[in-house]
Amino acid sequence: NAEESPKLLQNLRFHSSNFENILKWDSIQGSPPDTVYNVQYKRYGDPKWKNKDECQNITETSCNLTYETRDTDEQYFAKVTASSRGQRNIQEWRQTPRFSACRDTLIKPPLVTCIPNVRSVRLVVHPSPTALWTSDGHSQTLEEIFPDLFYRLQLHVNHTYQMHLEGKKKEYEFFGLAPDTEYQGVTTISIPTPFKESPPYTCRVRTLADRTW
Amino acid sequence: DAAAILPAPLDLSVHSINMKHILTWSPVIVPGKIVNYSVEYQGEYERYYTSSTWIPSSWCSSISTPECNVTDDITATVAYNFRVRATLGNQSSAWSTLKELFNRNSTILTSPRMKMSKDGYHLIVEFEDLGPYFEFNVTYWRKSPNSQVLYKIVREGGSLVHLETMEAGAEYCVKAQTIVEVIERSSAFNQVECVIAQDESPLL
Amino acid sequence: GLKRLHLGNCVLSMNYQEMRNEFLEIKGYVQAEDGNLDKRILKSSEALQDTKPTERCCFFRHLLRFYLDRVFKNYQTTNHHIRRKVSSLANSFLGIKKELRLCHDHMICHCGEEAKKKYTQILSHFEELDAQTAVVKALGELDILLRWIEKT
Numbered sequence: 186n187a188e189e190s191p192k193l194l195q196n197l198r199f200h201s202s203n204f205e206n207i208l209k210w211d212s213i214q215g216s217p218p219d220t221v222y223n224v225q226y227k228r229y230g231d232p233k234w235k236n237k238d239e240c241q242n243i244t245e246t247s248c249n250l251t252y253e254t255r256d257t258d259e260q261y262f263a264k265v266t267a268s269s270r271g272q273r274n275i276q277e278w279r280q281t282p283r284f285s286a287c288r289d290t291l292i293k294p295p296l297v298t299c300i301p302n303v304r305s306v307r308l309v310v311h312p313s314p315t316a317l318w319t320s321d322g323h324s325q326t327l328e329e330i331f332p333d334l335f336y337r338l339q340l341h342v343n344h345t346y347q348m349h350l351e352g353k354k355k356e357y358e359f360f361g362l363a364p365d366t367e368y369q370g371v372t373t374i375s376i377p378t379p380f381k382e383s384p385p386y387t388c389r390v391r392t393l394a395d396r397t398w
Numbered sequence: 399d400a401a402a403i404l405p406a407p408l409d410l411s412v413h414s415i416n417m418k419h420i421l422t423w424s425p426v427i428v429p430g431k432i433v434n435y436s437v438e439y440q441g442e443y444e445r446y447y448t449s450s451t452w453i454p455s456s457w458c459s460s461i462s463t464p465e466c467n468v469t470d471d472i473t474a475t476v477a478y479n480f481r482v483r484a485t486l487g488n489q490s491s492a493w494s495t496l497k498e499l500f501n502r503n504s505t506i507l508t509s510p511r512m513k514m515s516k517d518g519y520h521l522i523v524e525f526e527d528l529g530p531y532f533e534f535n536v537t538y539w540r541k542s543p544n545s546q547v548l549y550k551i552v553r554e555g556g557s558l559v560h561l562e563t564m565e566a567g568a569e570y571c572v573k574a575q576t577i578v579e580v581i582e583r584s585s586a587f588n589q590v591e592c593v594i595a596q597d598e599s600p601l602l
Numbered sequence: 603g604l605k606r607l608h609l610g611n612c613v614l615s616m617n618y619q620e621m622r623n624e625f626l627e628i629k630g631y632v633q634a635e636d637g638n639l640d641k642r643i644l645k646s647s648e649a650l651q652d653t654k655p656t657e658r659c660c661f662f663r664h665l666l667r668f669y670l671d672r673v674f675k676n677y678q679t680t681n682h683h684i685r686r687k688v689s690s691l692a693n694s695f696l697g698i699k700k701e702l703r704l705c706h707d708h709m710i711c712h713c714g715e716e717a718k719k720k721y722t723q724i725l726s727h728f729e730e731l732d733a734q735t736a737v738v739k740a741l742g743e744l745d746i747l748l749r750w751i752e753k754t
Contacts, residue, residue, distance in 0.1 A: 230642025258646055258749065262639055283633045288745060346515075346522045346558030349550075361519055361563030378605060378752045380619055441693035448675045453689055454682055471686065473620060474693035476700075579604045580617045 193220050193267035194246075197279040199254075201290040203327065205316035206254045208240075208263045209247045210279065217269035224248045229260040229283055251316045257287040257330075292327065292383035295336065297372045299388035303395050307358045308370050308388075310336050331376045341369040351375075364395035404428070404491040407435060407464065407482045412496065414505040417531045417578060418469050425464040426484040426491065434485045437466045438493075442476040452481060460485065475581055477501045507585035510534055510555070510576050514591050519564045521593060523572060527556030533577045535584065538562060541569040541592060551577075564595035607754060609659035610712075612705035614698065618751065621694050625744050628687045633742040638735060643727045644743045648720040650750035658754065659705050660713035664721040665747065666699045668728075673740045676733070691744070 197210040208224060224240035227233065240248035254261045266278040296311040312326040319325055328334055339347040340359040350357045362368065368390055374383040407423040414420070426433045437458035444451050458466035472478050477499035484491040513524040525534050534552040538561055539545050552559050552574075564570055571592040576585040605618035653661050674692035679685055705711040728736045 227639065229639060230645065232640040258649070258753075260746070282630060283742075285745065285749070287749065340560075342517065342520070342560070346517065346520075346524075346560055348520075348560035349552075363518070378618070379622065379748075441689060441696070443670070443674065443692040443696045444689065446696075447670060447692070453686055456686060473624065473690040474697055475617065476693045476697050580620060582604070582615070 191277060191279075192216060192275060193269070193277040194222065194265060194279055197263070197265055197281055199250075199263065199281055199284045199289065201284075201286055203293050203313060203315040204251070204255070204257070204286050204290050204330075206249075206251045206284070206286055206290070207247055208250050208265070208281070210265055212246055212267075216267075217272055217275065219270040220244070220267055221270060222246070222248075223266045223268075224250075225264045225266075226250055226253050227262050227264075228256075229262065234264060254284065254286055255317060257285075257317075260285045288379060290381075292374050292376065292381050294384045294386040295372050295374050297370070297386045297388060299370045299390045301390045301392050303364050303393045303397075304362050305358050305360045306340060306362060306368055306370060306390055306392065307356065308338055308372060310355050310357075310372060313374065327374065327376075331378075333378060334374060334376050337373045337375050339371045341371060347371075362392050364392050367391045404433075404484050404486055404489045406491040406494040407484055408494060410480060410482055410494055410496050412468070412480070412500040414500070414502065416508060416528050416576070417502065417505050417581075418467070418529075419472050419500070419502065419505070420465055421458075421468045421480050421482070422465045423482050423494065428486055431486055432462050434460045434462055435464065435466075435482050436460055436485065437468070437480060437482050439468065439471045439478055439480050441474060441478050445479070455480075472500070472502050475501065475503050503581040503583065505578075505581070507576055507578065507583060509586045509588035510574050512572070512574055512588055512591065514572060514593055515558070516564075516593060516595070519566065519595055520560055521562045521564050521570055521572075521595075522558050523552070523561050523574075524558045525552060525555035525574065527554065528576060531578050531580060533579070534574050535577050536561065536572060536574045537587070538570060538572040540565070541571055564593075566595055566598040569594045605751070607662075607751060608655075609662055609702075609705070609754065610655040610657070611710040612659040612702070614701045614705070616698050616701075616751075617694060618748070621691060622748055624687050624690045624694075625748065628684050629742070629745060631681070631684055632738060635738045636735075636742045638731070638739065641727070641731060641739065642743070643724060643731075643736070643740050644746040644750075645723070645727065648723050649753075650747075651753040653720060654714070654716050656712055657714045657717040659702065659711035661717040661720055662754075663699070663702050663706070663711060664717065665724070666695050666702065668721070668724065669695055669740070669744075669747075670699065672728070673737055676737045677741050678734070688741070 193216050194210050200207045200209050221242045224237040225234040260283045264280045268276040298309040300307040317325040335353045338350045338357050341347050348359050370388045371385045373385045409424040412421050437455040438452040440452050456470040481493040481495045483493045511526045515522045536550045539547045571590050573587045573590045575587045604615040607614050
């Protein structure tokens with residue numbers, strides 16, 4: 186069936202990170218060069234499919250559905266119909282599994298500034314922007330969306346052990362370090378409910394030389 | 399009747415330590431033959447809502463040893479029952495079941511093995527890796543008059559974790575217990591261990 | 603780990619993470635079985651978190667009983683792995699229902715009009731569909747219920 190031997194498109198999926206929800210698919214090698222795609226979406230439980238106007242008769246193999254799928258309490262489907270302009274009889278469509286941004290979005294690594302001192306390293310975590318906007322028009326941060334979000338910080342000391350700190354505040358300092366020595370700071374975002382964890386942000390940092398005597 | 403010839407396994411019981419649950423039974427001996435066993439389980443739900451249906455165990459359908467790791471079958475904090483039967487060729491014994499139902503909140507929690515080390519003035523601790531259910535509640539203090547007792551939760555075992563930056567020449571003591579949130583229990587504390595920080599390094 | 607669920611004066615802890623992981627293992631399989639995208643049983647209009655705090659306990663008890671009595675036991679599959687996961691979810695729900703009983707015994711699980719109305723709505727969405735379709739759809743919507751629990 187079409188599923189096993191696709192002619193025009195395959196691998197339809199949502200690629201979502203920090204609530205930016207991009208629908209992506211792959212064309213098929215050797216498919217007609219004049220293939221165009223039409224994207225529709227629908228909220229689970231609604232009877233009607235809606236066209237994504239900016240993604241009708243497009244040749245690209247991705248479409249930004251962030252705005253259309255922004256309600257984190259809802260679940261959505263997307264459908265792509267591919268057709269060849271020249272060979273009208275060739276047409277194929279694919280549909281995504283049920284997508285829920287809240288459950289499926291990946292969390293990007295945090296934005297962190299690593300500041301070395303002589304015997305300590307300070308890590309400053311910055312708010313993580315998302316593609317979601319509030320009704321009064323400001324971009325929401327992960328910290329606003331997930332109130333129980335916290336940060337996990339580790340300082341790796343010569344590849345043998347790590348110093349651990351964690352919490353919700355923005356600034357952290359690892360003390361008791363040796364001057365003029367390299368350390369590796371690793372910071373991840375952790376969200377208890379629904380359980381999500383970001384890939385780590387890693388910075389290499391060298392403490393300053395001690396010039397006090 | 400074929401089942402009557404092959405005796406049913408006896409003495410079923412579950413041994414559970416640190417959330418690892420092992421079902422054991424007395425082997426059925428048939429000289430010169432290899433007897434196989436099949437294990438099935440049911441939770442409280444199956445007993446009361448689905449007229450006592452049974453579910454094949456994840457890992458033990460037709461095994462030859464008289465024990466089965468049922469950890470992956472027990473994933474809720476309710477009373478579970480197990481049944482085992484022996485098979486030899488086309489003969490199958492009757493099913494045997496547990497004398498007492500098993501609930502994972504009765505698992506034995508051992509106090510954690512802990513390794514202490516120093517790196518300069520850094521006090522470092524490492525716990526055994528007991529799996530995803532386990533966290534470690536670490537209590538530590540400096541051995542000096544009216545010193546403060548400090549606490550730290552170590553989220554996972556199997557890695558070296560910095561506990562404290564010690565003061566030169568001071569003695570620090572540590573003890574720890576495991577915490578298993580899903581059954582809302584913790585182990586006893588382990589033996590207190592103390593270390594002394596190196597003295598001030600002389601100025602060159 | 604454990605999640606503290608606040609249902610008015612009734613506070614209980616549940617192995618939310620375990621349940622969520624169990625569901626994530628069957629989500630794709632069960633939701634793919636549900637070909638009816640136009641219908642939904644757990645609608646946003648009946649969300650647990652938007653229910654009056656004093657009636658959340660009762661409403662949640664109804665929801666648990668709905669899944670225990672009408673969904674888990676009627677879901678048929680020959681796939682042993684799926685069956686084990688459904689059993690795990692069912693037994694976790696049963697454990698929560700037993701905890702909720704304590705709130706009921708302490709008279710802090712009051713049933714009012716809102717809880718009854720919302721539960722009746724959900725039942726009617728369920729009964730609009732034929733039996734097996736309804737069971738598959740309700741099981742596939744467990745992540746909606748888990749989302750409601752997250753937000754409560």
